[in-house]
Amino acid sequence: MLNGYKFRLYPNTDQQQILLRWIGCQRLIYNAKVQEDRYYRRFQQRMVGTAGEAIPVDQQYSRFVNDTTAFLRHVPSQILRNGAVKFRQAYTRFFQKLGGRPKIKKKTGRQAVWLTAELFQFIPVADGTGGYQLRVGTTKFPVGIIPYVAHRAHAIPASIHIAVEGGQWWLSFAADDPTIAIAGNDADTATERIAEALRHLSADQLAERTLGGDRGVAKPLVTSDGQVFDLQPVQKSRIKKSQQQRQKWQRRAARRRKGSKNHRKAQQKAARYHRYEKNVRHEYAHQTSHQLVANDTWDLYVFEDLKISHMTKRPKAKRDAHGRFLPNGRKAKAGLNRVILASAWSDVVSFTRYKALRQGKLVITVPPQHSSQECAVCTFTSPDNRKSQSEFVCQRCGHTDNADHNAAVVIAQRGITKLLSGIPLTKKHKPTRIFRTLGPERSEVTPGEMRVRRLGPTVPAQRSMSQELSGAIPETSASAS
Ligand SMILES: [Zn+2]
Incomplete structure (x- = not known):
């Protein structure tokens, strides 16, 4: 592959x-x-x-x-x-x-x-x-x-x-890379073939071979076997310092005249701090994903299907009875640290995906909705199950657990359900349309005719480029004129 x-x-x-x-x-x-x-x-x-x-x-x-x-x-x-x-x-x-x-x-x-x-x-x-x-x-x-x-x-x-x-x-x-000994030339075929092989196992057998991963509140990754993967304290403090420096130089760059030497210098400084942050995140993600994949216990890895843009969106403004604005936690939500953790987490998912494929293992993502409120034992879902940020107590069966660990188990179960349901895990790409080359017959179409064609029944085609017009329009629309 x-x-x-x-x-x-x-x-x-x-x-x-x-x-x-x-x-x-x-x-x-x-x-x-x-x-x-x-x-x-x-x-x-x-x-x-x-x-x-x-x-x-x-x-x-x-x-x-x-x-x-x-x-x-x-x-x-x-x-x-x-x-x-x-x-x-x-x-x-x-x-x-x-x-x-x-x-x-x-x-x-x-x-x-x-x-x-x-x-x-x-x-x-x-x-x-x-x-x-x-x-x-x-x-x-x-x-x-x-x-x-x-x-x-x-x-x-x-x-x-x-x-x-x-x-x-x-x-x-x-x-x-000849060392990647898996079936299929590209990642998509390989994914579907591994999935097909895993579907021969029963749900219980799969459960033993599946690791779920949850994006914890303060930790980038908590897994269903109880492990916590976090940045080292020294990395966190250095990233924080680097962020401050980067913001300082970005502000300076903004004040300097565009195109000047000093503007460029400030930009280069800011870029260097940005690179440092990126490198730390990448190192964390590579080490974590390697550890996950190197463990022979697991054949299937399940993560949340998270979109970073959703997490950094501005929260809705809150107002009191008099129309005055109330605190809405915007500052906390927009916290850069959150973004850093989130992007480290998404790196972990994508790195684990390709490293797993090399060894004939599989990574799938599942919708994360209410995964933190669902009981891993009886599937009872309620916001009341969440006693505090870290504590989970099921209101129906009394199951207690660390909230992040419970969510990781729920995610693993959702992954197994998704795999066994048999729906394709990869998206089919639409084939490109092949356009007829524009030859001498082009001149047979007068502008007037073209206008009629454009108003004709093939409305979707007229929005696209003219190449599509020549090949896509059936003869009937021309004869209507
Ligand atoms: Zn329960």
Whole structure:
């Protein structure tokens, strides 16, 4: 199965210069395509006469290389083509409803360039470790050998991304990992096959092999076997300090003139503190997910299907009888610490998911509604079951437990029910529509005809792009005119 790899990359100053130029040129082509697309769509909305014109969703870019953009001739043509290909791919994702329409790429934040096989080589090192040297560039535009640290063995990929973020360079790619011995080429097929295998077990057998995880009140993760996974106290205090520093530098950046050197310096400082926080969270999530998956007792992991955006939403304003505002706990809810814990938790879920798949185990998520009020023994659900933040006492059967642990058990049970119900655990992606290429027959459609067609019975199609119009409209609507 394919596996993702991300390694630190150490280009020297000259190499950085070249790579930054490549990044900039690829971004320019991508953004030019986005702007062109916007221009065409805008025109189409305003002018009926151009309604039949094709919007070029293609991979051509030569029209952007002219005398004013002569610098584009100083990078390999593949860099520019890849920018156009990325645009085409983004549009395909949009048609598949997997993402939004391609947007302008900004010059701030993480910057990356996509290199295909013509632009790099992995040369085996002869020291017997099975490692490689990475050589980047073509004969005409050489960059040379760029050192990178591979903390695990990998196969040779078909394409790579080179990215820079906050002054650090990264090499990332997807390559086949033969050590992942599971059925299926992609994660979705693998998930369904493992689920199918687990469905042969009875509910009781499954219960012995299932671990539920609850996002506790103050702890990022409490599991149904009674374990608590939390950040270390030192990590918490350092994150808090780092947050204060980051906010300080963000405020300073906001006061400084945009585009000035000092503005950039303040932004870089803020970015560095942000990176620290991210690294701590990632470390916690990697260690926790590894511990969960390494335990042979469990084959099925169940977590809450939580959306971070729900948790950080502003609470409703409360008013008294005179219409005055009352405290509504907004401050407490918006607490940054909560967000940090929440995002650490969602990292744990996604990391556990892919690490479990490697070992033929399964992670599923279930709706979390009332999981903290439901009794794990008799399923009686009531807010009264929750005596306090940490204490659970069932009002029907008298079952007492730690509230977070009880919720983890409830979640595990919901997971088993969901698995045994047999509903698919992965979403089916909609196939892309294949558009008929716009040939000479295009001219047979006059603007007037097109307008009639647009008002015709195929209403959903008219909202989409003109390519759809040509292929999607049945002949009957044209003959109606
Ligand atoms: Zn009960």
